[in-house]
Amino acid sequence: MGRNRVVVYPDWCKGCGICAAFCPKKVFAVGQDGKARVVNEEACVNCGFCEPHCPDFAVLVIPGETDQTPCPSETAQDPADQTAAKEVKP
């Protein structure tokens, strides 16, 4: 299996920090704009914590590189934006 993809939808994220606090691999950080971002995607082990624990359904983990299942949410973020967000230091 390839690398896991982790996506945060900023429109729905409220920056509560649950994902950042509990992810065993420190994949997330909450930025100064009050939104979580993915800062360490490579480390994700698809442990299953973040998706059901995000109170706002704002995290998506796509296991493996090949599985590019799009999110049905209309506010779903373009994966390209995610890369851009990564470059901003939290």
Next chain:
Amino acid sequence: MAEITQLIHQYLRHNKKFPLVFCPGCGHGIVLGSLVRSVHALGLAKDDVVIVAGIGCSGRIAAYVDFNTVHTTHGRALTVATGIKMANPKLTVIAVMGDGDAFSIGGNHLIHAARRNIGVTALVLNNFIYGMTGGQCSSTTPEGAYSHTCPQGQLESAFDIVELTRAAGAAGVSRGTVYHVKELDALMAEAISRPGFNLVEALTPCFTQYGRGNGFKSAVEMFKWLKSSCLPVERYEKLEDRTGKLPIGTFVRRDVDGLETRWANMRQALAAKKGGAA
């Protein structure tokens, strides 16, 4: 795991305003997810599920899910749920209530729903406070805790929801937390499947109204507290020192028919008698 978030989207009403109305880190959104996953796991059709909500932040859950939904008045969700179940026993009826809703203003309805064993699932989102109206104490606010209506600390003792519902005669009683969310999913599915009245207490942090006044620095701290203080009832019972600990799991499993079934049986028996006599 992607299916978890995607599954939720299949059940949300996308014409509603998102994100959810709840405060950042409010556990209610996690309970909403758990409710959806448990219904999905049981393979129930959306049209066969009815969510009856009371008033409170917790009651807002009904607005977001694409089941049959009724938003009732404060404390009265179980009365409406009882009517729906009696009128159409084939429906799966779930009453979603806050602790104030279910045990303060609606406490009397709750004990009688349990005594009658109407085949309804009561999902009680216990955040120990009245969230929506600004942080007044509820009947589950722990002794000594701060609220706007007991600024020197709660003098009254809190209801133990599990023991109260057990004593009232419910078929099933369980407690879970939004931190232990996979277990909560399973508790919900079990409760929905069991005949008779089943109650699931979901402990869900309200940092805005409860946590802030009670020494928690953030919503995350409240999740850490749930993580460290709640443990499965089997392990809890073996503890020598239970101070500050809370058991989670299923506490009551009784084999009873729901009131709607007993009523149908009675009608059938009466019809047979009438038929026989004619």
